[in-house]
Amino acid sequence: SVTEIETWLRDPYAIYAKHILRLRPLDPLEADIGPLERGTAVHTALEKFLDEFRDHLPQDASHRLIAISHDVFRETGIPRSTLAIWQPRFDRAAHWFTGEERERRSGIKDIHLEIDGRREFAAPAGAFLLRCRADRIDILKSGGAAIIDYKTGKPPSDKQVKTLTPQLPLEASILA
Numbered sequence: 001s002v003t004e005i006e007t008w009l010r011d012p013y014a015i016y017a018k019h020i021l022r023l024r025p026l027d028p029l030e031a032d033i034g035p036l037e038r039g040t041a042v043h044t045a046l047e048k049f050l051d052e053f054r055d056h057l058p059q060d061a062s063h064r065l066i067a068i069s070h071d072v073f074r075e076t077g078i079p080r081s082t083l084a085i086w087q088p089r090f091d092r093a094a095h096w097f098t099g100e101e102r103e104r105r106s107g108i109k110d111i112h113l114e115i116d117g118r119r120e121f122a123a124p125a126g127a128f129l130l131r132c133r134a135d136r137i138d139i140l141k142s143g144g145a146a147i148i149d150y151k152t153g154k155p156p157s158d159k160q161v162k163t164l165t166p167q168l169p170l171e172a173s174i175l176a
Contacts, residue, residue: 104138
């Protein structure tokens with residue numbers, strides 16, 4: 001997948017161990033809720049919000065997104081102590097997100113969520129299949145498209161995108 005290309009560049013043996021040897025790390029006992037669970041919950045909340053409001057944004061968009069996040073966080077079973085930290089951060093992000101969304105909507109023709117893509121390349125040892133799942137692809141009124149990948153952590157720098165974290169450029173290649 002496009003998200004594994006960075007691992008392939010940094011540590012090819014990890015890809016070999018996962019895909020050829022089919023080795024998987026064991027889940028830790030009594031693991032804490034962490035970035036993976038937060039990212040999954042945030043993605044789910046955004047997806048539900050955008051799915052419900054594809055064609056228009058309500059006046060109280062940020063409050064609606066926050067309400068959806070409450071439901072998602074509760075369904076996910078996130079402990080209240082963790083929510084005490086996560087929810088205020090999400091609330092601030094929800095106000096920012098809906099403001100940005102309101103500005104972008106005038107240029108968007110259609111919104112697609114969780115879209116799978118694939119591209120095959122000829123290679124000496126046989127076909128190389130590159131696959132992805134884009135969080136969101138907006139079809140723009142201008143005729144182009146915008147690929148959006150939600151990040152709950154620190155986004156990669158421009159240099160990292162060009163050299164070690166090529167997820168979005170690869171997704172763009174697949175979309176093209």
